[in-house]
Amino acid sequence: MLTRLIYCSKVRPGVTQLDVKSILAKSQMNNARDGISGALVFTGGAFLQCLEGDRAAVNETYHRIVGDARHAEPIILSVEEIGAREFGAWSMGYLGYTSANTGLFFKYSAAKTFDPDRLPARVVLAMLKELVDQAHLLSSTPA
Numbered sequence: 001m002l003t004r005l006i007y008c009s010k011v012r013p014g015v016t017q018l019d020v021k022s023i024l025a026k027s028q029m030n031n032a033r034d035g036i037s038g039a040l041v042f043t044g045g046a047f048l049q050c051l052e053g054d055r056a057a058v059n060e061t062y063h064r065i066v067g068d069a070r071h072a073e074p075i076i077l078s079v080e081e082i083g084a085r086e087f088g089a090w091s092m093g094y095l096g097y098t099s100a101n102t103g104l105f106f107k108y109s110a111a112k113t114f115d116p117d118r119l120p121a122r123v124v125l126a127m128l129k130e131l132v133d134q135a136h137l138l139s140s141t142p143a
């Protein structure tokens with residue numbers, strides 16, 4: 001059963017871009033092995049992650065992730081059975097907070113600072129899709 005889980009969490013103090021790089025590398029390796037696709041957003045203060053794959057694999061991965069000391073206070077925003085993957089091209093795509101996409105974070109936020117915990121699940125998914133579209137667009141734009 002194809003399942004999508006979206007959660008957010010707080011970044012532990014002291015966690016740097018370098019830690020996020022290492023999280024991503026490990027995620028991409030493990031997720032490729034486990035048939036999981038998805039996207040990870042890091043804003044500096046928060047993580048927002050989408051995991052898609054077989055229900056058992058998504059569960060197992062999520063439970064491993066929540067025990068990770070590099071973040072805290074995980075909150076599941078949505079879990080649903082899906083017909084198709086949204087992020088199938090990525091074993092774990094990275095969506096950082098950049099000058100190119102700050103407007104997009106603001107577009108979906110009621111508050112001035114981006115807080116995924118306060119967004120409805122359908123809005124979070126729409127935002128993730130738009131971030132991915134923008135990332136694709138930027139990567140196909142000549143420098």
Ligand code: FAD
Pocket residue numbers: 023026027028030031040047049061064065066067068069070071092
């Ligand atoms: P190892 O890499 O050998 O790790 C063994 C143990 O050490 C684990 O408990 C691990 O959490 C801990 N550990 C390793 N490095 C550090 C470190 N630098 N600081 C603190 N503890 C550490 N993993 C995935 O497989 N897929 C994902 O999509 C994924 N997404 C993540 C998203 C976030 C926001 C975070 C914080 C972590 C994510 N991880 C993900 C990593 C996950 O939490 C585990 O660290 C990883 O899956 C363990 O891989 P492993 O079984 O090969 O063990």
